[in-house]
Amino acid sequence: MRSLVFAVAAALAACGPSQPPASEAPAPTETAAPAPSETPEVLAARAASIASLPAPYNEANYEAGRRVFAQCRSCHTLEAGAPNRVGPNLHRLFGRQTAFAEGFTYSPALQGANFTWDAAQLDNWLANPRDFLPGNRMAFAGVRDETQRRDLIAYLKVETAAE
Numbered sequence: 001m002r003s004l005v006f007a008v009a010a011a012l013a014a015c016g017p018s019q020p021p022a023s024e025a026p027a028p029t030e031t032a033a034p035a036p037s038e039t040p041e042v043l044a045a046r047a048a049s050i051a052s053l054p055a056p057y058n059e060a061n062y063e064a065g066r067r068v069f070a071q072c073r074s075c076h077t078l079e080a081g082a083p084n085r086v087g088p089n090l091h092r093l094f095g096r097q098t099a100f101a102e103g104f105t106y107s108p109a110l111q112g113a114n115f116t117w118d119a120a121q122l123d124n125w126l127a128n129p130r131d132f133l134p135g136n137r138m139a140f141a142g143v144r145d146e147t148q149r150r151d152l153i154a155y156l157k158v159e160t161a162a163e
């Protein structure tokens with residue numbers, strides 16, 4: 001159900017006349033109308049999921065996070081059973097030990113890291129992956145803006161748990 005919502009939202013985001021496809025959009029500038037399939041139940045479940053995060057992530061903006069995820073989408077899928085791309089599938093990210101995706105060949109750095117993913121660890125990783133875990137192979141400079149990271153983490157919380 002959520003992946004359907006996501007697909008609809010992505011399709012809507014991609015259909016402006018001069019906009020590139022969502023997967024290529026580098027900057028989070030679009031204003032997205034809520035997808036028609038965002039029922040009260042879907043919105044309530046989403047709000048509950050974000051509220052379960054510790055502060056300040058529990059105050060995050062899902063829609064803003066969805067736009068920040070445009071920077072990750074070419075390399076990562078979030079849905080159950082979706083393929084690994086350049087980066088691993090991130091389904092069920094929260095609470096998992098590093099290097100958890102089946103069938104993905106990780107760097108020794110990520111394989112040897114000894115922690116589980118939560119909002120705070122994701123925040124450190126996404127701010128500056130290279131400094132946080134030297135030797136990792138994620139070719140991504142980082143999300144500098146704290147609010148963007150907070151929103152992105154809430155979006156990941158919702159979407160990586162969707163069935």
Ligand code: HEC
Pocket residue numbers: 068069071072073074075076086087088090093097098099100101105106107109110126135136137138139140143
């Ligand atoms: C250019 C491709 C690319 C981009 C862009 C990218 N990643 Fe990654 N990501 C990777 C690769 C490759 C790895 C595995 C790195 C390794 O093995 O050292 C990874 C690993 C991860 C992991 C660790 C997964 C695990 O199993 O422990 C997380 C979490 C993650 N990325 C989140 C993100 C998020 C969120 C974004 C967007 C802000 C992003 N990545 C952008 C390629 C990418």
